[in-house]
Amino acid sequence: MTLGIAVMLSAAAVNCGSDGGQADEPGAAGPVEEPDEPVTITFSSWVGSEEGMQRLYEKFQEEHPNITVEFHDVPAEQARQKLTTQIAGGNPPDVAYVDASDVVTFASRDALVNLDGYLEHSDAIVPDDYVEAFRAFASYEDSFYGLPFDGESTGLFYRTDLFDEAGIEGPPTTWEQFQDAAETLTKPGEQQYGYQIFAPEAAYYWYPWLWQAGGELLSEDGSTVEFNSDAGKAAAELYAGLADVSAPDHLNSNSYDGRIAFANGQVAMYMAGAWFAGVLDEEFPDISDKWATAPLPEGDAGCATTIAGDALVIFAGTENADAAWTWIEFLGHPDNVAEWTFESEGTLLPPYQSLLDSPELIEAKPVLEGFAEAMTCGKGNVIHNPKWAEVEETLNEELGKAIYGEKTGAEAVDAAAEAANQILAE
Incomplete structure (x- = not known):
């Protein structure tokens, strides 16, 4: 806020x-x-x-x-x-x-x-x-x-046609499978990429990775941040690294605009809420047989998604x-x-x-x-603290820097945590 x-x-x-x-x-x-x-x-x-x-x-x-x-x-x-x-x-x-x-x-x-x-x-x-x-x-x-x-909950949308062309059987169910698929599907020379992340919405779309790694946003009493735990750093490193399998032109875009990249086959996998299924049916009926949905691939802590x-x-x-x-x-x-x-x-x-x-x-x-x-x-990422919006804004900015290679994912969450603890203590 x-x-x-x-x-x-x-x-x-x-x-x-x-x-x-x-x-x-x-x-x-x-x-x-x-x-x-x-x-x-x-x-x-x-x-x-x-x-x-x-x-x-x-x-x-x-x-x-x-x-x-x-x-x-x-x-x-x-x-x-x-x-x-x-x-x-x-x-x-x-x-x-x-x-x-x-x-x-x-x-x-x-x-x-x-x-x-x-x-x-x-x-x-x-x-x-x-x-x-x-x-x-x-x-x-x-x-x-x-x-x-x-x-809505958040799930994985994937292009079945691109998966078939790459010889990938079915959607990834683990982080390792996800990374392998994203790398295989990334062909910069053909303007095709395995996944897409967005710096302006970095924090929100990072949360499932944090939770799947076993991390949390705050301590139980809400007094200190925990998103820079070992689990949080591992999730941030993986997340920032996804810039390598994302379309560079869309890194500074937003999740809703990115729907076009998925619809035209430039992006093979895309994280979005259930709303996106309706958008695809309504706005892109010609590809109705070329995409499907699946749960998000799971980390060490198992299933977790954003509501x-x-x-x-x-x-x-x-x-x-x-x-x-x-x-x-x-x-x-x-x-x-x-x-x-x-x-x-x-x-x-x-x-x-x-x-x-x-x-x-x-x-x-x-x-x-x-x-x-x-x-x-x-x-849900709702924190019952009126200062949380300011904390989230800081986290978003730092993760955005990691996406653009200005710092590592671990450095980004450490910097965000330092600023966040000061905000919460004021």
Whole structure:
């Protein structure tokens, strides 16, 4: 988190009060009743105009005709800053669809409504059914401040046609197999590379390697960094070395733009979330028979992958907390989560274990089977410390230097750890 964001959120917390400006804990009095008169709530998101969300809204209005949702669209890459500015100005929306990693950031600054009271009386939401990583995303200090809504695990996409040409049978399942395959598939003279890493997103895509090596980001009490342990250094060395099997032109790109390199056959293997399967089907249908997915290759510590997702939150100070809860409770009902995720056009996964285990998911989207199974070893990179964003930014910069050969992977994580410990101690 930058200092500016921290200051703005702190100022908002003073304005809102530690209890979010509510005289009593929202939802504590009992089940929410339908409003007697028309109520309008505002909903900030980058998905409000999508057909799937509008279908859900039509269903919602049939059940709750006195509640109108006013959709405020904001690009995904601008959402966090936009909400931060609105909070500081005292005019946030009633509800927002946010990156799940932002829940802790906002909750730690008293900018969100504590949902425990509502959940206690809800028949629609069963918190124990959430995958553990999603419960962690949506919680702060043992209370829920968001409802997980959709998500993904990270897997390996590979070009079956390039594997066949190289005589490689099936996707790699271990680090050693992965490195061998990446080297075999790298043919610079033909503009073909075995894998692709991205310096601007180095930290996020390094985390699975760290966890698979047996490393952790922080100590159990969260006071010191541990990503420069022996396991972390081994993971960083391997990761930085992947620049040798990556397309140089894409090292300074980003994971989403890199999809084109995979689609045109320039890159043979690619790490991405389940979202990428939907993108390939929609944007590159001509290669539908030339790619497949697999779990990430495992390190010495076994299976580990990154889980990401989105959540629904209510902002503190809202005058329409009950109506806002009615809206997000409706969206968070398992039936509606299923409709929004695997029953829709994309390839997002539901955060409920019961839905991940349902045969309907595989029947609807066979490509999601491996991603659903990987949820059992999935971990979130959300750290319940408002200073973590600054730490992560430092780690990202240092790993980026290693990718460009300015230092070794081990040197990079050592430098990042030294700076991170100072940040956490301030």
